[in-house]
Amino acid sequence: MADGVKPHELIQLCELLGARFGGKITGTGPDANAKQRNFYTKALAAYFLTQEAGATDEDAIHASIDGGQDHGIDSVYVDSTQTVWLIQSKYKDSGTGEVELAEVGKFVDGVKDLAKQKYERFNEHLQAKIPALNSAFDSGVAKVKAVLTYTGSALGDDKRRVMSDLEDALNLPADPSFLRFINFGLASFHRIQLGEHLPAPITAEVTLENYGHIDAPYLCCFGSITGVQLKSLKIEYGEKLFDANIRHFQGDTVVNQDISETIKNNPEHFFYFNNGVTFTCDVIRPIGPRDDTRSTGKFRVENLSVINGAQTVSSLAIDLDNECQERDVKVLATFIALDGDLEEFGSKVTRFRNNQNAVSDIDFAALDENQIQWAQTLQQSGVSYRYKSGELDQADFDVETAAKALACWASDSECNLVAQAKKDAKKLFSRVSGEELHSSTYHYLFKDSLQARQLCRIVQIHQLIRDSLRSDARQATGMDKEIAANSLMLLSHIVYLKTKQYIDYNDLKLSLAHSNIVRTTAQTITQTIIDEYKKVTWGKTPPSVFKNASDLKTLKGAVMAALANT
Structure with missing residues (x-):
C-alpha cells in the first residue's frame, strides 16, 4: 500500500x-x-x-x-x-x-x-x-x-x-x-x-411428509414438502433465502423451462422429475403433535438457507398457481443442521451437492469468504459488486468483469492471463492444477491480500478503457476497426502498466483527473496497438491473434518499445 x-x-x-x-x-x-x-x-x-x-x-x-x-x-x-x-x-x-x-x-x-x-x-x-x-x-x-x-x-x-x-x-x-x-x-x-449490515437469519416452520432422519455424524431430516410451502418461503424472504447458495435464480434457462413445464402440465410427477431442494440450518426441532408413523411432522428450522435448488424454489414461486396447488406439487427436501463450528463442512455440502448439476467454476466464487467481504465492504460505500451468478440487482460490476480486470492487472510477462481473458474468461476461475496458467488461477487473481478498494479501482479503470475503446472502434474503419474491437484485454494490460500509480488512493472512486488520464492513455495506446499490429504479417485474423499468448507477447513487446520512443 x-x-x-x-x-x-x-x-x-x-x-x-x-x-x-x-x-x-x-x-x-x-x-x-x-x-x-x-x-x-x-x-x-x-x-x-x-x-x-x-x-x-x-x-x-x-x-x-x-x-x-x-x-x-x-x-x-x-x-x-x-x-x-x-x-x-x-x-x-x-x-x-x-x-x-x-x-x-x-x-x-x-x-x-x-x-x-x-x-x-x-x-x-x-x-x-x-x-x-x-x-x-x-x-x-x-x-x-x-x-x-x-x-x-x-x-x-x-x-x-x-x-x-x-x-x-x-x-x-x-x-x-x-x-x-x-x-x-x-x-x-x-x-x-x-x-451490523447483515439481515436477521431466517427462522421458519415447515411440514414434512413421510420423513426420516440421520443423527450422525450430522443431524439431517428429509421428506417431501409441498410446493406451496416453498413458494411461501420464497415470497416471504426473497433472495435472502438463497444467501448460502452459490448462485441465484438463473432466469429462462432450458433447465428452468423444464421445471416450469412440469409444474404446469404434470405437477403430480414433479417429485419424480426434480432433484429436490437442500437446506442448511443451525437447528431443526420437531414441534407440535408427534406421529409415530412419521407420515407427517412439523419442524422449526433456525438460520435456514437453500444451498441447492434455488432454480426449483424460484420456479415454484413464479409458476405455481391455484390449479397446480390443488393438484399438490411435492418436492424432496433435505435439511442439514450444522453446528456453529462446521462452516467448512457446510461449504463442502454446498459444493458437492451443486457439482451434481451444471455448475461452472465461476459459481464457486460465491463460496469464497473474501468475495463476500469485498462485496459487503463496497456495499457500505454504495458500490454494488455482484459475486453470485443469477442475481438480478443492478450491480456496478460483477465477478466476471472483476476477473478480466485482474487478469489484465496481474504480472503476466507471457501474456497467458491476458489471452485467457479474451479467449474464455470463465477459465480464470479454474482451481485445477497442472494447466498452462497458474496452479490455481482463481487464487492468483483474487488474492487474500486484495483490498476491496483496490478491486474497485482496478475494475473502474478497466471499464473506462472499455468505454474509450468502444468509442474509438465506432469511429474506425476496415482493419483498424477489427483490431481495435479485439484489443481490449491487451489494451487494459498495457494501460495498467502505465497507470498503476493510480490504484492505491484513499478514494474509492477514481477522480475526474485520474479518469481523464486513463482515457487519454488508452486512446494513445489503442492507436499504437493498431500501428504495430499492421507492421506484422500474422497469417491469421485479429480475433485469433488476440487470443494467442505467444502472439500477444510479441505484439506487447512491439507496443511497449514504440511507447518508450515517444
Whole structure:
C-alpha cells in the first residue's frame, strides 16, 4: 500500500464512529489533528463495548477514564454479569502496524492495580466506578476482560507474551478463567461492522411428509414438502433465502423451462422429475403433535438457507398457481443442521451437492469468504459488486468483469492471463492444477491480500478503457476497426502498466483527473496497438491473434518499445 493511503476498512470505520459518536464524545489535544485522533481513540473503545459487551451508547461513552493517571486503561465498564471490561484503545491513522510494547506494558500494570483494587492510583473518572467494581469483585463470579482495541493490522509475539504473563499471574487454580486477554484490531472491527449490515437469519416452520432422519455424524431430516410451502418461503424472504447458495435464480434457462413445464402440465410427477431442494440450518426441532408413523411432522428450522435448488424454489414461486396447488406439487427436501463450528463442512455440502448439476467454476466464487467481504465492504460505500451468478440487482460490476480486470492487472510477462481473458474468461476461475496458467488461477487473481478498494479501482479503470475503446472502434474503419474491437484485454494490460500509480488512493472512486488520464492513455495506446499490429504479417485474423499468448507477447513487446520512443 502506498504511503499515506488508509485502508478502506479504516475509512469506513471512521465514518461510522463519526456518525455514531460525533457530538457525544469530545476529543482532547493541543491541535485539531490530536483532538481528532483522541476522539477516534475514545469512540473506538465505546464502539467495542456496544458490540461485544452489550453496553448502550450512553454507558459505553461514560465508561471512558481516558486522561491523566489512567494507567494505560482508557475505558472501564461493568456489565450485568459482573464482567469487568478494561479497554486500552489506540487509534492509528495509517491503519497498519501495531501498538508499542511500552503502551502494552503500561496497560498490564494498570490492570494489575485495578485487580488489587488500588483505586487511589487512578484519576477521578475511575473513582466514580468504584462501587460497581467492588460489587463485581465481591460477587464471587467476577471475570475480567483485558481488551486491546486498535486500528492496526498486527500484534507481535512480544506483546502477546506480556498479556499471556498477565493471564498466568491473575488466573489462580481456584479461578482459572478470571482474566482473559482480547486482541481486537482493525480486521476485527471490520468484521463486526459488516455484521451490523447483515439481515436477521431466517427462522421458519415447515411440514414434512413421510420423513426420516440421520443423527450422525450430522443431524439431517428429509421428506417431501409441498410446493406451496416453498413458494411461501420464497415470497416471504426473497433472495435472502438463497444467501448460502452459490448462485441465484438463473432466469429462462432450458433447465428452468423444464421445471416450469412440469409444474404446469404434470405437477403430480414433479417429485419424480426434480432433484429436490437442500437446506442448511443451525437447528431443526420437531414441534407440535408427534406421529409415530412419521407420515407427517412439523419442524422449526433456525438460520435456514437453500444451498441447492434455488432454480426449483424460484420456479415454484413464479409458476405455481391455484390449479397446480390443488393438484399438490411435492418436492424432496433435505435439511442439514450444522453446528456453529462446521462452516467448512457446510461449504463442502454446498459444493458437492451443486457439482451434481451444471455448475461452472465461476459459481464457486460465491463460496469464497473474501468475495463476500469485498462485496459487503463496497456495499457500505454504495458500490454494488455482484459475486453470485443469477442475481438480478443492478450491480456496478460483477465477478466476471472483476476477473478480466485482474487478469489484465496481474504480472503476466507471457501474456497467458491476458489471452485467457479474451479467449474464455470463465477459465480464470479454474482451481485445477497442472494447466498452462497458474496452479490455481482463481487464487492468483483474487488474492487474500486484495483490498476491496483496490478491486474497485482496478475494475473502474478497466471499464473506462472499455468505454474509450468502444468509442474509438465506432469511429474506425476496415482493419483498424477489427483490431481495435479485439484489443481490449491487451489494451487494459498495457494501460495498467502505465497507470498503476493510480490504484492505491484513499478514494474509492477514481477522480475526474485520474479518469481523464486513463482515457487519454488508452486512446494513445489503442492507436499504437493498431500501428504495430499492421507492421506484422500474422497469417491469421485479429480475433485469433488476440487470443494467442505467444502472439500477444510479441505484439506487447512491439507496443511497449514504440511507447518508450515517444
